[in-house]
Amino acid sequence: MEYRGYDSAGVAIINKGLHVYKKKGKVANLEESLVAKDMHAHAGMGHTRWATHGEPSDRNAHPHVSANGKLAMIHNGIIENYARLKQELINKGYTFKSDTDTEVLLNFVQDIQQNNHCGLEEALRIALKRVVGAYVLVLLDADNPDTIIAARKGSPLVIGVGKGEHFLASDASPIIEYTKEVVYVNDYELAIIKADELVLKNLGNEKLTPFIQKLDLQLAAIEKGGYDHFMLKEIFEQPDTIFDCLRGRLDVQASTITMAGVQNNIDKLKNADRIVMIACGTSWHAGLVAEYIFEELCRIPVEVEYASEFRYRNPVVRPGDVIIAISQSGETADTIVAIDKAKEQGAFIFGVVNVVGSSIARISHAGAYTHAGPEIGVASTKAFTAQLAVLTMIALKVAQEKGTIDQKRYNHLLNELHEIPEKATAVLRQSEHIKKIAAKYKDARDFLYLGRGYNFPVALEGALKLKEISYIHAEGYPAAEMKHGPIALVDEHLPVVFVATRDSYHDKIVSNIQEIKARKGKVLAVITEDDTTITGMADDTMVVPAADELVAPMLSVIPMQLLSYYVGILKELDVDKPRNLAKSVTVE
Numbered sequence: 107m108e109y110r111g112y113d114s115a116g117v118a119i120i121n122k123g124l125h126v127y128k129k130k131g132k133v134a135n136l137e138e139s140l141v142a143k144d145m146h147a148h149a150g151m152g153h154t155r156w157a158t159h160g161e162p163s164d165r166n167a168h169p170h171v172s173a174n175g176k177l178a179m180i181h182n183g184i185i186e187n188y189a190r191l192k193q194e195l196i197n198k199g200y201t202f203k204s205d206t207d208t209e210v211l212l213n214f215v216q217d218i219q220q221n222n223h224c225g226l227e228e229a230l231r232i233a234l235k236r237v238v239g240a241y242v243l244v245l246l247d248a249d250n251p252d253t254i255i256a257a258r259k260g261s262p263l264v265i266g267v268g269k270g271e272h273f274l275a276s277d278a279s280p281i282i283e284y285t286k287e288v289v290y291v292n293d294y295e296l297a298i299i300k301a302d303e304l305v306l307k308n309l310g311n312e313k314l315t316p317f318i319q320k321l322d323l324q325l326a327a328i329e330k331g332g333y334d335h336f337m338l339k340e341i342f343e344q345p346d347t348i349f350d351c352l353r354g355r356l357d358v359q360a361s362t363i364t365m366a367g368v369q370n371n372i373d374k375l376k377n378a379d380r381i382v383m384i385a386c387g388t389s390w391h392a393g394l395v396a397e398y399i400f401e402e403l404c405r406i407p408v409e410v411e412y413a414s415e416f417r418y419r420n421p422v423v424r425p426g427d428v429i430i431a432i433s434q435s436g437e438t439a440d441t442i443v444a445i446d447k448a449k450e451q452g453a454f455i456f457g458v459v460n461v462v463g464s465s466i467a468r469i470s471h472a473g474a475y476t477h478a479g480p481e482i483g484v485a486s487t488k489a490f491t492a493q494l495a496v497l498t499m500i501a502l503k504v505a506q507e508k509g510t511i512d513q514k515r516y517n518h519l520l521n522e523l524h525e526i527p528e529k530a531t532a533v534l535r536q537s538e539h540i541k542k543i544a545a546k547y548k549d550a551r552d553f554l555y556l557g558r559g560y561n562f563p564v565a566l567e568g569a570l571k572l573k574e575i576s577y578i579h580a581e582g583y584p585a586a587e588m589k590h591g592p593i594a595l596v597d598e599h600l601p602v603v604f605v606a607t608r609d610s611y612h613d614k615i616v617s618n619i620q621e622i623k624a625r626k627g628k629v630l631a632v633i634t635e636d637d638t639t640i641t642g643m644a645d646d647t648m649v650v651p652a653a654d655e656l657v658a659p660m661l662s663v664i665p666m667q668l669l670s671y672y673v674g675i676l677k678e679l680d681v682d683k684p685r686n687l688a689k690s691v692t693v694e
């Protein structure tokens with residue numbers, strides 16, 4: 107779970123009483139501190155934290171222990187009304203060992219248990235009716251050593267059903283080693299778990315029938331497979347993951363695209379008054395590329411919204427609107443609450459998601475999986491190119507159904523898509539060359555990334571990758587926007603990365619490169635293999651095979667990913683778990 111948050115970690119076990127061990131920093135720190143401890147137990151829980159309330163420290167790490175020392179709790183989420191609950195408890199004489207909302211909720215549960223003389227399950231149910239916020243909670247009770255109680259609202263929870271054992275986790279990756287049988291817990295559900303029993307209930311204390319699903323995930327998929335880092339493995343997996351994404355959907359011979367989620371809702375999609383892409387981070391950049399594609403092919407107006415802004419901006423959403431929600435993890439809280447907002451106003455939600463069975467996949471009306479496999483590296487790479495492949499196929503399908511694309515262009519683009527996996531392999535052959543470029547610029551204080559048209563979002567993505575992985579300040583801009591201000595930053599110390607593959611903007615981008623060269627800026631350019639013009643101008647080039655500008659972003663982003671990876675490596679940074687980040691941001 108460490109990739110989901112790693113500023114501190116802790117475990118609690120029941121072994122002749124409740125024992126809690128926690129440490130600031132990576133799981134390795136905690137492991138070191140437990141070497142001499144007797145860690146044998148039949149029930150236990152662990153947590154890797156991404157701080158929301160209270161700085162990363164031993165005392166704010168989870169699990170937290172109740173004032174009476176009998177209960178332990180781990181929590182993923184945010185309790186928004188914790189301050190009021192805390193004041194109520196302080197008025198009753200409670201004191202707190204940490205700054206967390208979690209410890210407040212735990213003592214609130216203990217207080218209800220004591221005042222109502224009821225069991226933990228009932229106390230939790232009562233408490234949750236007073237709680238505002240998002241949570242997955244898991245509790246251990248020293249008085250009931252063979253039972254674990256869990257509850258979910260907003261944050262993800264999956265339960266693994268084993269033989270005489272059960273496992274709970276935020277996603278299936280730590281469970282597949284032990285069982286492929288899982289239950290995805292829904293909002294407002296409680297789970298009461300014993301080694302050989304799983305009971306699901308709603309907050310109304312009604313029993314629910316667990317829906318057991320079979321995982322189609324291999325252990326190897328979540329291991330490094332001989333690569334130094336998950337990020338590098340996932341960058342090099344892209345020829346296969348893009349192929350997997352196209353497989354069974356794209357048929358160049360038959361000139362067809364088969365996507366059930368699109369076909370079953372084709373009227374809604376092709377008659378959409380407007381398409382609104384909702385996403386965060388790298389997925390938002392995929393939405394921006396898709397804006398260009400959908401408007402060009404489908405002639406449907408598209409808007410690309412930061413999910414967090416859309417949620418609180420009181421946006422105008424009309425019933426005829428189609429929302430395309432893009433997410434690798436399918437658990438990003440900002441995107442989930444934005445979807446809920448749009449659904450309230452009658453919009454149709456189409457999810458483009460990577461993690462099978464994730465919340466966004468389950469709350470969308472329809473959707474398409476990106477089939478990129480588990481993405482462990484915090485910096486999203488293979489999920490981005492798979493998102494572009496899926497969004498391109500959806501747009502082509504809708505355009506064909508709408509009649510806004512002629513057969514010749516349609517067949518041409520199907521063929522272009524079909525060739526991407528092989529061309530991606532060619533791009534990856536430059537990794538050693540790109541490593542040398544990274545060594546040249548790794549000590550730069552700032553970077554600028556520039557592109558036009560389809561390459562503008564790729565420039566934004568390149569800048570995001572460098573920021574995440576190397577902690578170097580980097581900004582992406584439409585190249586023509588430079589002369590309206592940012593060009594003031596340019597001097598001989600500033601590397602400027604141009605995403606300049608051959609396209610309908612090529613002549614324009616050449617003059618933008620001249621503007622930078624005229625001010626002694628260092629130009630690194632991603633170019634198409636036969637581009638002698640820019641080769642002669644740039645200080646360094648990274649080459650991709652020729653491709654239609656509409657699909658080229660799946661190729662031109664790869665040198666960006668490699669550049670950031672190697673700069674991070676050469677700066678000896680933890681590229682798989684960069685500081686302050688989490689793979690799936692499950693809190694707003």
Ligand code: AGP
Binds near residue numbers: 688
């Ligand atoms: C990208 O490298 C980051 N990990 C982050 O920006 C990410 O794209 C964002 O948090 C959205 O995540 P999602 O695709 O899982 O919703």
